[in-house]
Amino acid sequence: MTREELISRLDNVQSLPTIPPIVSRLNEMVQDEDTTAARLGKVIEKDQVLTAKLLKMVNSSFYGFPQRISTINNALVLLGFNVIKTLIVTSSIFEVMQASDIRLFEHSLGCATAAGIIARRRGIKNPEEVSTAGLIHDLGKIVLRAELPKEYDRILANSRERELPVRDVELEIVGMTHSEIGGILATQWNLPDSLVIPVKYHHRPAKCKDHQEITAIIHFSDILIRxxxxxxxxxxxxxxxxxxxxxxxxxxxxxxxxxLEELDEKLAELANFTGEIDQEQ
Ligand SMILES: [Fe+2]
Ligand SMILES: [Fe+2]
Structure with a gap:
């Protein structure tokens, strides 16, 4: 497969659920200066399934809030619109991931956890945004697996047999790495640059010009969690x-x-979270 073929394929990804219409509605609302968190919250809360999913995510231990967040309004105030929007857009991806590759899901949650710990220690203004970047950093892998399952299996088998990093074999077999693929999709979905850039550059952090700190944190957290x-x-x-x-x-x-101590503690709590998901299936 050539790069061009893959890019045109990404333009109409079939295997993943599309962006829920509620996201464009929310985007429009945010453009309006009069929109408050309470109003946004009301729109989201009309969708009870989505609300339940969001509350579960925002209350998971990688965000690390001491108190339970019980309303979308609170979640919007505490985590910000960028984070909630990203969770809405990517919630379907996580469903695919939980069903098809629980270990990649754990890797993503672990990276989100590590990234949040480091961001908080560094006094970054919105550490939840950094956690969210960690959560979605490998989204290109999910898309590859869902869209090109045969190629994806070949990539993994080759990487194991030849002892090469997955991204080198990705380049060889589909002409693009999962980080590029993730970057393209995150851009298509209109996610903010503070999330697109770390997804795109998490394996080549020296190449990015903006959002270098968050990208460096995701790069490091990916390595640490491995x-x-x-x-x-x-x-x-x-x-x-x-x-x-x-x-x-x-x-x-x-x-x-x-x-490392904090990570250890949080990962133990995460094991409960992913365990719950296992049981639900
Ligand atoms: Fe990666
Ligand atoms: Fe990763």
Whole structure:
């Protein structure tokens, strides 16, 4: 398959549920300065299934709020519109992921958790946005698997047999990496740049010009979560850490110890969360 063929295929992805119409309605509402969180919340809450899904996500341990968030209005105030919108747009992707690849789902939740911990320590204004970037960073893999299942299996088998990172084999077999694919889709879905860029550059953080800090955090969190062995990104290799990304987020030994301790605790809570999902299926 050539790059061009793949790009045109991504223009009309068939295998994934489309963006719910509610998202364009919400986008329009946000353009209007008079729109309040309460009004947005009311529109979302009309859809009870969506509301239940959203509340479950925002209350999961990777966002780490001490109190339970019980209304969409609260979720919008605490997490911001960008995060809620991304969760709405990608909720169908997560359903596909939970059903088809629970270990990739765990990898994504783990990356979201690590990214949130680091973002909070760095005093980033909206650490939930960073967690959300971690959550969706490998969305290109889900799309690949759903759209081109044969090629995806070949990619994974090749990566294992030849001991190559998945993204190298992706380039060889479909002409594009999952990060590029994810970037294209996130752009199509009108997600904000603060989420598109880390998805697109999480394996090549030195190449991005904007949102470098969040991209560096996602790059590092992806590696960290592989290193601690939570879930699976598809191949067993821990990729090398990019120097530039490390220069941005560099921390000392005592910080590292605290980060790992916090991660350990949160991952244990996450195991409960994914366990619940297993039982629901
Ligand atoms: Fe990746
Ligand atoms: Fe990953």
């Amino acid at each position: 290193a601690v062995g939570f879930g699976s990104g598809g191949d067993p290799w821990v990729p090398p850490l990019d120097h530039k990304a490390w220069d941005i987020i560099k921390f000392g030994k005592s910080d590292a110890r605290e980060i």
